[in-house]
Amino acid sequence: MLRGSEQHQERVLLTISGCVLLCIALVVYLGVARPFSRWTDDPDAFVSVVINTPYVGQGVEKGTPVVLHGVSVGQVTAVSSTASGGVRLDTELQVQPTRGLTDAMSIDFRPINYFGVPGVNVTPNSGGRVLHDGADLSLTPTGNFTLSELLNQMGSVSASSLTPQLISVIDRATRYADGLNPAVESAVTMARAVDAVQTVPTDVLLTNLAAAVAAFPPFADSVLTVGTRLIKFDYYPGRVIDESAAASVPKLQSPYLEAARVPDLGDFSEDYYQKQFLVTLDVVQNGLFGAVGKLLSSHVDDLTPLILGITAITDTGPVLLRPQDVAQKLAELRSRFERLYAGNGQQRAVSVRILLDSLPGVAAPLGVTTEATP
Structure with missing residues (x-):
């Protein structure tokens, strides 16, 4: 250092002094800012992050977990109000689980388990600067999904929808439905009684029913034919009403019909009587009612519970007529x-x-x- 001219010695001293001052500044920065403490491998290391929000969810307080992808990565250390009317959340986040998290993240408030315990949910987003110890963020929550908020919203909906008119309608419907209880109970009792006394196999009962119902189609066809012919009076050659009989009753005035023709069953032809009328009666007598009679006569003991069940149902009718x-x-x-x-x-x-x-x-x-x- 003593070699050279005086100017050279001054330059060397200035260079050494600058290096010393730079080393001192670097040591102070590393000790205060600790920029590399974020990436320590210590699993118990934490970084402090301050989050300023317009509001917080119900139940968020000191000790509330901070959750990332469903896993707790920290907790809230303090909750305080700000002068602007917002809320300040002081949090401590674990270093390893939150590696790569930036200040572009978003938060919301939601339950973290099935018991409805609230938590601060963190959602990472692309962009922004990597979080560091002492970071101060201003974030607007994407929503408040806590159980308390859900109950509050349900209470508001119930208060708006459950009006006295709706309650009155529900009450009336319930009372009307109660009137069906005797009929339902009677039907259940009858079904149980039939099931308890039924000893004949189901296939045998269906076979007997098929034999009884076999006569129903021709019977129904004959009934429809007779009804159609009775409605169309001009199909049969009618007779004029006896004038002496008509004179014994008050004279009908228009628009009443006079000299009306009515069907005369005595005008049936012998061929129709033999081939259709008697055949129909025989089918009804021997086919339908005969089969029904055989079925009922062979199950007299089984009919008693059925009759009792029908009686229990019909007994409710007189009660309705005052x-x-x-x-x-x-x-x-x-x-x-x-x-x-x-x-x-x-x-x-x-x-x-x-x-x-x-x-x-x-x-x-x-x-x-x-x-x-x-």
């Missing part, structure tokens, strides 16, 4: 029919007369005063 209201309802029904067919005073719509009015036992409940009733 005897004290029957007379009033019948009288009102009769008066409505009379007003319905009264016409305009000069011409009646339909000539109607209740013949039962002449019986005192019927006229009294109906509220009718006739010549036979004092």
